[in-house]
Amino acid sequence: xEKVKISNYQLYTLMVLFGLGSSSVLGLxxxxxxxxxxxxxxxxxxGVIIFLLYGMIIKNYPxxxxxxxxxxxxxxxxxxxxxxxxxxxxAFYTSVVLRDIFELLSLYVMTETPIFVLALVSIIVxxxxxxxxxxxxVRFGVLIFVISIPLxxxxxxxxxxxxxxxxxxxxxxxxxxxxxxxxxxxxxITGIPFGQMFIFLMVLPYVKEKEKTVKTSIYAIITTGxxxxxxxxxxxxxxxxxxxxxxxxxxxxxIRLVNIMNFFQRLEGLAVVVFLTCGFMKGIxxxxxVTTGLNILFKTKNYKFYLIVALPVILMCSLLYTQNxxxxxxxxxxxxxxxxxxxxxxxxxxxxxxxxxxxxxxxxKLK
Amino acid sequence: MSFFNLxxxxxxxxxxxxxxxxxxxxxxxxxxxxxxxxxDLLGNPNDLIIREIVISEKGDxxxxxxxxxxxxxxxxxxxxxxxxxMLAIRxxxxxxxxxxxxxxxxxxxxxxxxxSDIDNLDDFKKLCEKLLSGDTIILFDGYNQGLVLDTKGWxxxxxxxxxxxxxVRGARDSFNETIRTSTMLIRRRIKDINLRIENKIIGxxxxxxxxVVYIDGLANEKIINDLKKRLEAISIDGILESGYLEELLINxxxxxxxxxxxxxxxxxxxxxxxxxxxxxxxDGTPFVLVIPAVFIQFFxxxxxxxxxxIFSSFIRLLRFLSFFLALLTPxxxxxxxxxHQEMLPTNLIISISGQRESVPFPALIEVLFMELTFExxxxxxLRMPRAIGQAISIVGALALGEAAVNAGIVSTIMIIIxxxxxxxxxxxxxxxxxxxIRLLRFxxxxLSAAFGLYGIALGLMFLTMxxxxxxxxxxxxxxxxxxxxxxxxxxxxIRTPINTQFRRPSIFVEDDLVKQNKNNEVIKxxxxxxxxxxxxx
Numbered sequence: 025x026e027k028v029k030i031s032n033y034q035l036y037t038l039m040v041l042f043g044l045g046s047s048s049v050l051g052l053x054x055x056x057x058x059x060x061x062x063x064x065x066x067x068x069x070x071g072v073i074i075f076l077l078y079g080m081i082i083k084n085y086p087x088x089x090x091x092x093x094x095x096x097x098x099x100x101x102x103x104x105x106x107x108x109x110x111x112x113x114x115a116f117y118t119s120v121v122l123r124d125i126f127e128l129l130s131l132y133v134m135t136e137t138p139i140f141v142l143a144l145v146s147i148i149v150x151x152x153x154x155x156x157x158x159x160x161x162v163r164f165g166v167l168i169f170v171i172s173i174p175l176x177x178x179x180x181x182x183x184x185x186x187x188x189x190x191x192x193x194x195x196x197x198x199x200x201x202x203x204x205x206x207x208x209x210x211x212x213i214t215g216i217p218f219g220q221m222f223i224f225l226m227v228l229p230y231v232k233e234k235e236k237t238v239k240t241s242i243y244a245i246i247t248t249g250x251x252x253x254x255x256x257x258x259x260x261x262x263x264x265x266x267x268x269x270x271x272x273x274x275x276x277x278x279i280r281l282v283n284i285m286n287f288f289q290r291l292e293g294l295a296v297v298v299f300l301t302c303g304f305m306k307g308i309x310x311x312x313x314v315t316t317g318l319n320i321l322f323k324t325k326n327y328k329f330y331l332i333v334a335l336p337v338i339l340m341c342s343l344l345y346t347q348n349x350x351x352x353x354x355x356x357x358x359x360x361x362x363x364x365x366x367x368x369x370x371x372x373x374x375x376x377x378x379x380x381x382x383x384x385x386x387x388x389k390l391k
Numbered sequence: 392m393s394f395f396n397l398x399x400x401x402x403x404x405x406x407x408x409x410x411x412x413x414x415x416x417x418x419x420x421x422x423x424x425x426x427x428x429x430x431d432l433l434g435n436p437n438d439l440i441i442r443e444i445v446i447s448e449k450g451d452x453x454x455x456x457x458x459x460x461x462x463x464x465x466x467x468x469x470x471x472x473x474x475x476x477m478l479a480i481r482x483x484x485x486x487x488x489x490x491x492x493x494x495x496x497x498x499x500x501x502x503x504x505x506x507s508d509i510d511n512l513d514d515f516k517k518l519c520e521k522l523l524s525g526d527t528i529i530l531f532d533g534y535n536q537g538l539v540l541d542t543k544g545w546x547x548x549x550x551x552x553x554x555x556x557x558x559v560r561g562a563r564d565s566f567n568e569t570i571r572t573s574t575m576l577i578r579r580r581i582k583d584i585n586l587r588i589e590n591k592i593i594g595x596x597x598x599x600x601x602x603v604v605y606i607d608g609l610a611n612e613k614i615i616n617d618l619k620k621r622l623e624a625i626s627i628d629g630i631l632e633s634g635y636l637e638e639l640l641i642n643x644x645x646x647x648x649x650x651x652x653x654x655x656x657x658x659x660x661x662x663x664x665x666x667x668x669x670x671x672x673x674d675g676t677p678f679v680l681v682i683p684a685v686f687i688q689f690f691x692x693x694x695x696x697x698x699x700x701i702f703s704s705f706i707r708l709l710r711f712l713s714f715f716l717a718l719l720t721p722x723x724x725x726x727x728x729x730x731h732q733e734m735l736p737t738n739l740i741i742s743i744s745g746q747r748e749s750v751p752f753p754a755l756i757e758v759l760f761m762e763l764t765f766e767x768x769x770x771x772x773l774r775m776p777r778a779i780g781q782a783i784s785i786v787g788a789l790a791l792g793e794a795a796v797n798a799g800i801v802s803t804i805m806i807i808i809x810x811x812x813x814x815x816x817x818x819x820x821x822x823x824x825x826x827x828i829r830l831l832r833f834x835x836x837x838l839s840a841a842f843g844l845y846g847i848a849l850g851l852m853f854l855t856m857x858x859x860x861x862x863x864x865x866x867x868x869x870x871x872x873x874x875x876x877x878x879x880x881x882x883x884x885i886r887t888p889i890n891t892q893f894r895r896p897s898i899f900v901e902d903d904l905v906k907q908n909k910n911n912e913v914i915k916x917x918x919x920x921x922x923x924x925x926x927x928x
Contacts, residue, residue, distance in 0.1 A: 163859040163873035297848040
């Protein structure tokens, strides 16, 4: 652990950027068709509830990261094994984020550059930020927040200004009943973006005002939800649910259609870069958690050393774990990955809370 | 063994040095012996003047006046020391009591030298240091004591207009090479009792005067102590310019960005002192260092505060725009012409490719060629003798102008791009700040040649991360952007009117935050009356 403190608004910006990471580009809740926005609202509500669950863990161990908390609750041996599983899980998601980034790039911006080169230069950015430490990461996050969020909102305004939106695309509401909507919200709750907020259990111990952390985090989750809601509605009213289902990155597809006075057009190159900055923040947070997690697990002094180990592994993993874009997207929505997500992000925290509760009961009895 | 001995014996000078200089040996009683040692220590140079005089009629009160020619004010020494000692002393009548009871040295010190700054002296080390910094030394026969008289005075450049930072409206004076003049210029502007000027001598050989200037109670004590500690730790043979200190005092000496603000304008230094910053004055250079520096500061000029706020805000935004133009124009040109042709309007891209048709090189080579030519011309223009200036400008215009286009080496649009980068990189009030931009421009050119717009985005991300990681004496370099401070936004990208700025930037200042009284009653009342009058009419 580094001996630095981050303030609450910095945590807020980091969480919002993390939440928007790859999910603002990928179409969310595609299965719900024109009701995807309802899925996002449901997902956001559950995201808040899950974070309240994490809040119960943090309340008991405000100064410790999840790896240390595992050690304390499961004992050192089992705790270490579970901690290591978590680190592998984080590392896997780092490579997934990396894959998102360079697939997006090679589809829209750098069509002829080999993906290995794109992956390499992108992971160097992750590595440099991780090397500079959490203090720099959050400061960088604030700057990115100030620049990229307004730009994203401008892009949304751009589609409206171009006159290519049709509000009737949102109709009919709940065509097939609630079931597909709830089904579509399930991956939102377990995976991107709300379930992945689990990673912040690695960052929260740095926060200055401990009593406000949960509150700040929940504000951040709600903000993420609102921005995602806006983006999804924008996608639906411009492209229509059928076309969203067909396109890989619907948001970029939407911005591609922006044309104001024949001057502001073909903005997708810029849009990809703007949307990628959030993806980078996500990757940076993951990589930072992997390295600091290893550092805590092996009780060494400097986490930067683990960059040498983590970088090649993550780079190779992101290149090799799947063959192409469509298998990558399939894997993202596969039921197995979601089960793993549920186990690690919801079940295990529940077990931890249970153990903490039992320990407290024992203490009270002894008294 | 004998060889080493021989060598030791021949090195007579170092023996004397060790004996009298190294351990601050006391003066001898005999005047002739003292003079001999001084001559030996200094190597009997041409500009050492030793004037031996006899005061009393009996010839028993002998003394010597020692000066270094050129460092002292010769007229001053003549009028107020030699004349007094040789002529005026004969006509003065002192009480017998005093003559009997007081030491001869003290009689001279207290009654016959009309000089304001007098000090006693009893060792050779202080003697040499004072002598070489322009003071006059008086030694007495039969006493192991001397006097130091402040008679410093040398050919000075005088206070002139600043050469690197010009303004249209504002003060016209600048610091000069003499530290006393520089402190004078600050004191003339800030007449507060809390203004502190702390002196320190740095440099084993040069013994340069370095002054730390701050306002007590305003400047952050932690930063002052940190600075003093760092100054204390410096051990170097010489400080010839404040640039030495700049590199010696900072942690990340390899960053491109200046972590101290350099200026030669007293009004700028005073404005910074009022914000709670600390100035470091160095003898021998007009350039003063101001710490802690933040990124935003390099976009602000003193003149911003002398003009109407709306106009200054416009100029500031212009500077930010120029920063990005200077940094990115050539890179964006490469990225768009080689990777993202679709981003330009069709007519323009056809026109550009039409111009580039006759150019045999790829855009990267073209850009590098022109940018390097410009950098070379710029450097040559700085260093060349004044007399050849015209020749260089003619040749430069050929190399970077129509001729280059006609020769088919570059396209016309390239000339425009180089001109834009050249002009925009000179807009910053602080000259130093254009240096990182010049270098980083090449980084961006290469990145964009390899990865197009994505390369530029990568470069910007690296740059921002680097800037976020920098600190100047514990103050984050990107303050007030990251960490974000909303109150400071009044004076960052824009400048709101002075009567809306009530507080000093809290990050530098200890506790005295209030800059002006919030209810400026007088102004408010008069403006109200004014409006009433208008309505009556």
